[in-house]
Amino acid sequence: RGIAFSCPGKVDTDTGIISFGGTLPFLDGVSLIKEFQPKYDMPVSVINDGKAAALAELWLGNLKGIANGLAIVLGTGVGAGIILDGKLYQGKHFQAGEISFMMKPSAAPSYNDMYGFSGSAVNLIQKVNMVLGTEDKKDGTAAFEAINQKDPRVYPIFETYAKEIALMICNIQAVLDLEKIVIGGGISAQPIVTGEIRKQYLAIRTNFPFMANTLTEVEIDSCRFLNDANLLGALYQLLLHDK
Known part of the structure; x- marks a missing residue:
């Protein structure tokens, strides 16, 4: 009945035109x-993968019934989809939620100061496997076996990573x-990921009472559909587009 695409990059959902393509620049x-x-x-729809994840969670997942929420997708970079007033907010230029481009304070800003770098799940796994001496530096199973065991050689790396997401x-x-x-992406299948992010978020609030007293605590959960959220969200976008 139709074809639904989820992809990286800035996506005009009206025309289907992809700008830049994120980690797939040939789509530009x-x-x-x-x-x-x-x-x-047959009908065809295209949507950014982070925004698709948010749509999936809004439709049938852990953002269902939430008027104002966010899905964060931890992958090569950090994708996101913003839900405002019960609808996906894309922004004037279809780039709302590109939180990979958020930057940390630095005297000489570089790519390393972007949350898309420090919040990259791929980079986390590579760092852990470098310490472990794993032959395949992209081996997520080996990395999380050590993280789940709280291996003292690598758990501090994971804690630092979770703190980066919590600060964001x-x-x-x-x-x-x-x-x-809600937290999505491949590593969100590991319960320890959302758990540690939540722990670090609460620790930040404890260390800054003025923040805790002023800003209401936000609920942090995993995506219901984990790494498949972008696929289901692409389908929902097709159904909305085809009405």
Whole structure:
């Protein structure tokens, strides 16, 4: 009945044109609607993967019934989808939620100061495997086996990573005042990920009583659909687009 795409990059959901393509730069300037609709003669929709994850959670997941929420997708970078007043907020240029581009204070800003780098799940796994001496530095199973065992050689690396995400959440919450934030991406299948992010978030609030007394604590949970959230959200976008 239709074809639904979820992809990185800035996506105009009306035209299907992808700008830059994120980690898939060859998609820059491509309209998947124009590429596939004439060929298959059926509805085609395209949406950014982070925004798709938010749609999935709003539709059938852990943001269902939430008027103001956020889905954070931890992968190569940090994707996100913002829900405001019960709807996906894309922004004037379809780039709302590109939290990979949020930057930390630095005298000489570089890519390393972007949350898309320090919040990258891929980078986390590589760092852990470097310490472990794992042959395949991309081996997520080996990395999380050690993390779940709280291996003292690598658990501090994981704690630092979770703190980075927690700091990002503090900044976002100060701006948007959300009800609930859900964590997605491949590593979200590990309960320890959301658990440690929540722990670090609460620790930050404890260390800054003025913040805790002023800003209401946001609920932090995992995405119900974990790494499949972007696929289900792409389907929901198709259903909305085809009405």
